[in-house]
Amino acid sequence: MFEIHRQKDAYRQGMLTTRAGVIRTPVFMPIATKASVKHIPPEELRTLGVQIVLGNTYHLWLRPGSDLIARAGDLHMFMHWSGPILTDSGGFQVFSLGARAHTRFGKNGVKLTEEGVEFIDPLNGKKHFLSPEKSIEVQLELGSDIIMVLDECPPYPSTHAYVAQSLALTTRWAKRCKDYFERRMAEREADAQISGTDHTRPLLFAIVQGGVYEDLRQESARQLVALGFDGYAIGGVAVGEPRETMKDILAWTVPILPEDKPRYLMGLGKPEEIVRAVEAGVDMFDCVIPTREGRHGRLFIWKDQKDLSGDFYETLNINNEKYREDFTSIDAQCDCYTCTNYTRAYLRHLFSVDEPFGFHLASTHNLRFYLKLAESLRGE
Amino acid sequence: MFEIHRQKDAYRQGMLTTRAGVIRTPVFMPIATKASVKHIPPEELRTLGVQIVLGNTYHLWLRPGSDLIARAGDLHMFMHWSGPILTDSGGFQVFSLGARAHTRFGKNGVKLTEEGVEFIDPLNGKKHFLSPEKSIEVQLELGSDIIMVLDECPPYPSTHAYVAQSLALTTRWAKRCKDYFERRMAEREADAQISGTDHTRPLLFAIVQGGVYEDLRQESARQLVALGFDGYAIGGVAVGEPRETMKDILAWTVPILPEDKPRYLMGLGKPEEIVRAVEAGVDMFDCVIPTREGRHGRLFIWKDQKDLSGDFYETLNINNEKYREDFTSIDAQCDCYTCTNYTRAYLRHLFSVDEPFGFHLASTHNLRFYLKLAESLRGE
Helix, strand or coil: CEEECCCCCCCCCEEEEECCEEEEECEEECECCCCCCCCCCHHHHHHHCCCCEEECHHHHHHCCCHHHHHHCCCHHHHHCCCCCEEECCCHHHHHHHHHHHCHHHCHHHCEECCCCEEEECCCCCCEEEECHHHHHHHHHHHCCCEEECCCCCCCCCCCHHHHHHHHHHHHHHHHHHHHHHHHHHHHHHHHHHHHCCCCCCCEEEEEECCCCCHHHHHHHHHHHHHHCCCEEEECCCCCCCCCCHHHHHHHHHHHHCCCCCCEEECCCCCHHHHHHHHHCCCCEEECCHHHHHHHCCEEEEECCCCCCCCCCEEEEECCCHHHCCCCCECCCCCCCHHHHHCEHHHHHHHHHCCCHHHHHHHHHHHHHHHHHHHHHHCCC | CEEECCCCCCCCCEEEEECCEEEEECEEECEECCCCCCCCCHHHHHHHCCCCEEECHHHHHHCCCHHHHHHCCCHHHHHCCCCCEEECCCHHHHHHHHHHHCHHHCHHHCEECCCCEEEECCCCCCEEEECHHHHHHHHHHHCCCEEECCCCCCCCCCCHHHHHHHHHHHHHHHHHHHHHHHHHHHHHHHHHHHHCCCCCCCEEEEEECCCCCHHHHHHHHHHHHHHCCCEEEECCCCCCCCCCHHHHHHHHHHHHCCCCCCEEECCCCCHHHHHHHHHCCCCEEECCHHHHHHHCCEEEEECCCCCCCCCCEEEEECCCHHHCCCCCECCCCCCCHHHHHCEHHHHHHHHHCCCHHHHHHHHHHHHHHHHHHHHHHCCC
16 A cells, blocks of 8 residues: 655655565665675664665575574564565566676577576576466565566667567567466465464565567556556666656656555665655655765765755765765764764774775765655655 | 673683773784784674784884884774784794895894894885883874783794893893883873873783793793882794693693783684683683685684583684585674674675675684683673
8 A cells, every 4th residue: 555645845755564564755765685684683673763774685585594584583683673575576687797708698698588588597507497387486485575577688779669569569578577476375365264373465566677668668657557566667767878868768668657555676776766765756765875885984974954956965985095084974964873983083984994894884874865855855 | 901800610801901901801902913913804703702902013013114104193092992902022024024025134034133123124125123111112102092012923843041041131122112111101191290190001921932941931020020010921933843732831820920910922823712711711812724724714603601621612614515515604603793694605705706895704704713712601
């Protein structure tokens, strides 16, 4: 269930009910690629204001294996995170990592057919096959609360003809995902009835593709809406196209999506991109930027927490010599553990001698920046 | 002040008062080499039962500089640890790291004179000079609560003649350290009187040398005891000599040390070595083993927390394939965060995909093992 509480002079705000808890939107979802948000204990995620984390199906399926995680209970129990988890379909990594793995294996290093996609694990050379049904099954094994359909992510640039053909496949796969999901839910509900237990469904989200073409984005959105999903993601952005194109893609796509379903912009983005996307009606975001940039010592600093329309933040590279004797906090406006207890001089020292606690402190601050940004967008 | 509460049928137990707090002994001190116990936030150290941490003067003097740390307040404020801190003299690292740096520069890569020791920073080739007075001054800048005198650490093996000459130098240096320390304390106390503030002294510990020679260990201990210090360390162990020699070194040395002063065995050791040293009358320990072994996935597992005389623990290498689907806790007898919340299968997964949270969880458990060992030795 998704309830919108749009406020006058405010961004679209809502409450998304999942079986693992209610999520206030707009929401930023940190990435726990391999069953851990790098450097950050789950208890600290809670303190930072994290409502939901994203797990990567591709990585977890291959290592340690979704079957193993299922035997541990589910991904929540495995990684000690009881809050909601969204999992991607694995498709994005197959297409992006597969391409790097083995270029002779086929187009982009992956063998794409109507049935699914065959790819080689870059780490050990093993072949794997991912189909719409397999992706859903893996996500069910992981115990995901928000499951994504398998889509094809065409590279940028791709011709109109290629993207048209690709989005048609993505729609057929979305239907297969939904059919398989419904069948498995019916089975589980029947099992639950027999055993007298409860079964609560995860949510199933579709992914709009269509590249940088207005007609194709709209066609993709219309086809998926006709099939009916619990939420709609906008995929295939930030794959190399000019970043300004995002505004157009949202303007073409969002009006077609149902008002009463959450909208999720996959893999984005910079703080100002998130603000613009919320203005365009997007509710959910995930991005590696805060943690990855943090590990490189690049920190987000607030200029204005109240007015997100303008130049509301700046970045700071803690490796810079000028912070050597800077005994002020990382960000005077931030309430995080790092800013409350440590100085720029200390953090710079940790980075300069490769102390791992530095990566922890920097990730903590950047995550808090993104979470505070989402809180501001929710009017909290 | 050091009060002994020796109990019948128990190990020597005491309370050491420092200006930053009282320490119950036997005590294990985790190492915060570069102003951080690798991977572990200070609040977590408290939870684990850490009473005091060790900072390395050599590392902190060179990077970020003890002057910079003094401007931050002191090492407590810089690294956000308000509990007691012991700092070493820097000598051990000069002799061990210096030797690796530049073998043509002089004996062992360092130039040793009566005045002090000149060495080359292996990271940038810069020359530095460490004297007894400089070592004390650097430790005062760091704001250490337990300061160690500068000693010469002869390599193993060294001849009787060399060690005899070396320990005489160590004694002369210890006297210079004490004289300089007393002069600086008098200055500070005078300043405090003028400004109407309080000055509380750190403690000053000497270091017994003498290699593997009974007469020289005893001579060193007698000379240092005659000078009078707040505590006595036993140095120059675990430098390559047979590990069984430790028992002899303690048997020769400890009886000469005053009953009412704490005894600190530097840089040791394995759990059973700590137990044997406590039996021999040692009160304080520091060692990289729990954190370093933890980062390699080698974990300490209790067999018997009650009886430390026998085979009371074993080790486990979490990288082993056999833990792949082991959904039990790391150590069923352990009360740490890791053992309470995570499985061996999860920890093994984190190590197998190089997730940094794995190093955090493993270090946490191993530190708790060592701290629990100290608690058991204290009869807690």
